[in-house]
Amino acid sequence: MTFLANLRPRSGSYGWLRDAAPPALLIALIAIVEIGAPGFVTPETLTVVLSDTAVLFILAAGQTFVILIGGIDLSIQSVASLASVVLAQLLPSIGLFAFPVAVATGFVFGLASGYVHVRLRVPSFVATLASGGVVSGLALLAAHGRSITIEEASRLDTAWMNQRIWGVPVVVIIALLVGLLGYLGLRYTKFGRHSVAVGAGEPAAWAAGINVDRTKITAFAISGALAALAGAILACRLSSGSPILANQLMLPAIAAVIVGGTAITGGLGGVVRTAIGALIISIVRIGMTFVGVNIFAENIVFGAVLVVAVAITIDRSKIDVIK
Numbered sequence: 001m002t003f004l005a006n007l008r009p010r011s012g013s014y015g016w017l018r019d020a021a022p023p024a025l026l027i028a029l030i031a032i033v034e035i036g037a038p039g040f041v042t043p044e045t046l047t048v049v050l051s052d053t054a055v056l057f058i059l060a061a062g063q064t065f066v067i068l069i070g071g072i073d074l075s076i077q078s079v080a081s082l083a084s085v086v087l088a089q090l091l092p093s094i095g096l097f098a099f100p101v102a103v104a105t106g107f108v109f110g111l112a113s114g115y116v117h118v119r120l121r122v123p124s125f126v127a128t129l130a131s132g133g134v135v136s137g138l139a140l141l142a143a144h145g146r147s148i149t150i151e152e153a154s155r156l157d158t159a160w161m162n163q164r165i166w167g168v169p170v171v172v173i174i175a176l177l178v179g180l181l182g183y184l185g186l187r188y189t190k191f192g193r194h195s196v197a198v199g200a201g202e203p204a205a206w207a208a209g210i211n212v213d214r215t216k217i218t219a220f221a222i223s224g225a226l227a228a229l230a231g232a233i234l235a236c237r238l239s240s241g242s243p244i245l246a247n248q249l250m251l252p253a254i255a256a257v258i259v260g261g262t263a264i265t266g267g268l269g270g271v272v273r274t275a276i277g278a279l280i281i282s283i284v285r286i287g288m289t290f291v292g293v294n295i296f297a298e299n300i301v302f303g304a305v306l307v308v309a310v311a312i313t314i315d316r317s318k319i320d321v322i323k
Contacts, residue, residue: 022261022276029280033287040290047169049282054175055230055237057278059249060256061182062110062226064274065219067257068186070199070266071124073223075113075132076253079106080231080246082139087232088241089142091154098157102232103225109135110224114217128220139243147242150235161236171233178226182271191218199266255305256281281305 034040059076066073083102090098109131117127150158163170186192194215197205205212230249235241260277262269284301 019261022259022273022280025259026276026280026283029283029287033283033290036287037290040287047172049279049286050172050175051169052286053278053282054169054171055233056249056252056256056281057175057275058178058226058233059230059246060253060260060274060278061178061271062223062230063253064182064257064262064269064271065186065195066124066223067254067262067264068195068199068266068269069216069219070202071117071216071219072254072264073110073113073128073220073227074125074250075109075128075135076223076227076230077246077248077250078132078135078139079109079224079227080234080249081241081243082106082109082135082142083228083231084235084241084245085139085143085148085243086241087235088148088150091150091157095154095157099232103228106228106231107221107225110227111217111221113224114220117220118213118216124220136243143241143243145243147240147245150239150241155239158236158239161233171237174229174233178229179271179275186270191215195219196267199263199268201267251299251303252281252285259305 030041039045059080063073063076083106086105087098087102090101094101113124113128113131116122116131117124120127122130161170165173186195194205194210194212197208197210198212198215202212205215227246231241231246234245238245256277257269257274258264258277259280260269260273260275262273262277284305288297288301
């Protein structure tokens with residue numbers, strides 16, 4: 001308990017600058033896009049930005065739990081795609097019950113990734129890369145390598161996802177709920193405190209009596225469930241499921257977590273930071289379209305942003321040698 005009581009963010013003398021940088025960058029990007037393409041800052045455009053950001057944020061929120069414990073989940077895009085296939089295939093037979101089944105599928109695969117990482121002592125990037133390959137293969141087999149269109153009759157069960165409540169898109173409300181639960185879970189529950197402690201220093205967490213293995217497996221399970229939720233939402237918005245539906249979302253999701261200020265080495269960060277990071281990624285992507293930058297340059301920008309963000313947020317005091 002002493003370890004947990006003494007746990008403090010390792011912000012260092014420039015910690016305030018690192019904390020203030022993401023919000024300042026977000027405001028600066030909005031201003032730059034507005035100057036380059038007047039009319040960007042309107043309620044309609046900002047609503048579109050929030051809707052587009054919702055899926056990315058949900059995917060990145062799950063990734064936040066894993067990065068916070070010092071790991072990484074490279075299976076999220078495969079899990080999201082599989083969930084979209086599960087949803088599209090089950091909607092005609094079980095209706096709305098297809099949603100919890102799709103999310104539970106992601107939870108199970110996240111749990112399996114965590115178990116492989118913890119029990120078999122396989123590094124998280126290897127464990128999740130391998131499990132992502134398995135999940136991707138299952139999605140291709142289940143869908144016979146093609147997209148599955150959600151039929152007109154089943155769209156009655158997905159229409160609510162594309163509705164608005166008091167002018168706010170339902171997907172934005174879902175993202176807000178995920179963010180609120182993630183914030184409360186990290187700040188006020190034992191699991192949240194243990195996650196930060198494990199990321200800050202695993203040997204000390206063991207010494208403090210924390211069940212490190214259970215904390216890690218839980219983080220991967222949450223990541224899998226939220227990836228599946230993101231995939232289900234995507235399927236509803238596009239009226240189809242596909243084994244490659246989320247293939248372009250892993251890099252932006254990881255970038256959103258790191259750009260938001262969660263340290264890649266773990267122990268520092270949270271879903272609120274990830275929300276800011278997801279908005280930054282969305283503004284960059286949508287802003288490039290507004291100012292006429294080639295859409296194929298997006299991954300170049302995301303890759304460059306990711307390198308810069310990691311260089312800024314990495315805690316070098318925890319790493320003796322960079323390999």
